Amino acid sequence: MFAAPFANPQRVDDSRPASRTVALFMFDFALTGVVVNAVRIANALVVRGHDVTMLVCRDTGEGRRALDPRVHVTLVAGPLPRAKRGVALAAAVPDLRRALQALRPSVLLSVGNHGHLAALIAAQGLTDMRRALRISNEPDHPGDGCIKRAVRRACQKAVIDRADHLLLVSPHLARTAVLQRARAEGRAAITPNGVDVHATQARAEVPCDHPWIASGRPFVVTVGRLARQKNHGRLIEAVAIANHSRDIGLMIVGGGSAEAFGALREQAAELGIADRVELAGEVANPLPYVRAARAFVLPSLWEGLSNALLEALACGTPIVASTTAGSAPDVLANGRYGLLVEPQDIEAMAAAILRQSGADAIRPGDRALDFAADKAIARVCMAIEQGPCIEAQPFPYPPHEVGVVTV
Structure with missing residues (x-):
């Protein structure tokens, strides 16, 4: 992915x-x-x-x-x-x-x-x-x-x-x-x-015909396999709360079992946002999605140093990350390059998504160059x-x- x-x-x-x-x-x-x-x-x-x-x-x-x-x-x-x-x-x-x-x-x-x-x-x-x-x-x-x-x-x-x-x-x-x-x-x-910043940016500019991108629909994206570690369930809850304020979609890019896909689809339907959650599966090049998204979200319960996070930095996409996502707090420098939230606090995650997908988002600037x-x-x-x-x-x-x- x-x-x-x-x-x-x-x-x-x-x-x-x-x-x-x-x-x-x-x-x-x-x-x-x-x-x-x-x-x-x-x-x-x-x-x-x-x-x-x-x-x-x-x-x-x-x-x-x-x-x-x-x-x-x-x-x-x-x-x-x-x-x-x-x-x-x-x-x-x-x-x-x-x-x-x-x-x-x-x-x-x-x-x-x-x-x-x-x-x-x-x-x-x-x-x-x-x-x-x-x-x-x-x-x-x-x-x-x-x-x-x-x-x-x-x-x-x-x-x-x-x-x-x-x-x-x-x-x-x-x-x-x-x-x-x-x-x-x-x-x-x-x-x-x-992260190879220039190669990442070049791959992010590859044309993508996904209807959400073609129509300009506002959405946030997360990239990672469908596993408990990635905390997708809490992210879906947060996006449901964010939709009380304004319409925003969630694209989840990553492979997983049929049971994992089914559970997330069922949760989205129960929360009334089935049409706003896209399970894209494993994608060879997810970077056009990251570049087109209003924000990138890394809600993981644990990580090391996430490749997807570094790629989002290189794409210049505003970032929301959990405090438990490994070195995300170091990478984002205490909020200088993106917002940090507790992984189980869905209200805070929803608020961070709304801010980072809006006009006053904190952008990563050239932070990716520190991770050449x-x-x-x-x-x-x-x-x-x-x-x-x-x-x-x-x-x-x-x-x-x-x-x-x-x-």
Whole structure:
């Protein structure tokens, strides 16, 4: 569902170590933020002269098309390739281990949180290989029960303790206790996501024949898969409240199960806004929707550093984000570049939507330039090549005080 970020970085740091073999492990090539960044990293490592192999459980998804042809792809499907992700990952461990034994990479980078445990189990006992994990989401998820939270924390601690290096996608993640310890031990570095501003703007200008855009209908947009994390239900409630003041549509761009689509349609109908909620599904290039929208909304219950948020910055679209959407408070600099609201406060979210879709909206200006993709990807490559010692080097964008804007 993410488009512009696949532009291959060419301006990279010239102080490169000798070529090495690098393996990246992820589940598949479905268009998610994890895949977008994994493909970027693989492509950049090839440009830097490394021999790169992507190890995947499923060789499917739109992200595959953006992969540099010099990057090798090896399928480690296991005996249950069509099972649910957790089961498929567990079943793929033997195949993954055999692939690692054959490749003998100097670095194994697991790029998706769900695959970290499988990667570490498969790599156990293999020598002369650094095990790196890219951490893209925080361990605590709002709404989890006590048992589920305890299990999640225990699993993440076990994974983090066994990794050689940790690459954190945002400063926000570095504030959690277990990752603070890893940084203190010299095993973790912040390697944020980035956005190719010019490529994003070019993709956003591609003509789109959606009737809402063609007719000039006012709408707000959110981009993300249909999952509890994305908090679409609360967003629909907020849009229903906003419609008491003026007519405004909601476009939700992202894939999901038939049950998820059905639940959101049913909710919109119950709130009387069925004709004002558009479920666009997974779209290869959602940027024309983001550019045409009156505002972009990121109501997530948790995130790392959202690619969709960075793309909205690059498009110049006014932004509403939840305070729990990972590094959104840092990115928006305490309300300087957009509005922040609590994710469960639908009245505040509705008020923020009305303001950001109106004449007095707070616009992001050139904030996206602080997250330039070439700097971000070069930092990831340096961390893979050198380890967390890059932490002593200048951070690629200025930190800001975190806060909440009252609307």
